Amino acid sequence: MPLPRTLLEGHIRFRRDEHAKNRGRYLQLAELGQSPTAMVIACCDARVDVSAIFDAEAGALFIMRNVANLVPPYEPEGKYHGTSAAVEYAATALKVPHIIVLGHSHCGGVNAYRRGVRDKVPEQGFIGRWLTLLDGVTLVESDIFAYGDELAFEFAAVRSSLANLHTFPFIKKRMEEGLLALHGLHFDLGSGELLSLEQDTGRFAALPEP
Numbered sequence: 733m734p735l736p737r738t739l740l741e742g743h744i745r746f747r748r749d750e751h752a753k754n755r756g757r758y759l760q761l762a763e764l765g766q767s768p769t770a771m772v773i774a775c776c777d778a779r780v781d782v783s784a785i786f787d788a789e790a791g792a793l794f795i796m797r798n799v800a801n802l803v804p805p806y807e808p809e810g811k812y813h814g815t816s817a818a819v820e821y822a823a824t825a826l827k828v829p830h831i832i833v834l835g836h837s838h839c840g841g842v843n844a845y846r847r848g849v850r851d852k853v854p855e856q857g858f859i860g861r862w863l864t865l866l867d868g869v870t871l872v873e874s875d876i877f878a879y880g881d882e883l884a885f886e887f888a889a890v891r892s893s894l895a896n897l898h899t900f901p902f903i904k905k906r907m908e909e910g911l912l913a914l915h916g917l918h919f920d921l922g923s924g925e926l927l928s929l930e931q932d933t934g935r936f937a938a939l940p941e942p
């Protein structure tokens with residue numbers, strides 16, 4: 733089966749428009765390497781277009797996407813930790829000043845877990861095990877009251893990923909040195925709006941105006 737025609741045509745448009753217009757920038761990125769403004773840990777969901785949400789150009793964001801935007805705890809004895817490897821590279825090699833965990837509405841992964849689908853996933857499958865990262869997350873009463881169960885669970889997943897990021901020694905160290913800040917955001921597919929986890933109140937609220 734060949735590559736879908738929409739992708740081939742899209743690539744032709746990319747070369748003709750975006751790449752041709754910014755050739756100098758792409759050459760510079762190729763020669764000098766990347767120096768992203770932030771790492772974003774987002775969901776694989778096709779509807780969460782991270783670069784579009786932030787209107788970010790190539791080179792601006794170091795993006796890790798996985799099912800339900802989860803970060804496992806620091807497990808140096810583990811086997812193949814793709815997410816942890818990306819976090820390590822972003823923090824220690826690229827030295828990004830910001831790591832953003834970006835949740836989103838209608839998240840299939842979070843909601844599958846919420847509906848107990850995890851229990852029906854075969855033992856040998858990967859998703860069920862991955863979603864056990866949500867075991868023990870606690871919902872915040874005020875989130876449920878203000879936004880309902882579904883969003884409250886998606887918020888809790890973001891909080892859990894942020895808490896797990898704190899278990900990485902190199903993250904903790906860079907935060908203590910004032911060189912790294914963590915952020916929790918939630919993207920609403922319908923409205924396109926972002927809610928931000930406020931440090932002082934611990935609640936999700938509309939983003940402040942720049």
Ligand SMILES: [Zn+2]
Nearest residue numbers: 775777839840
């Ligand atoms: Zn999702």
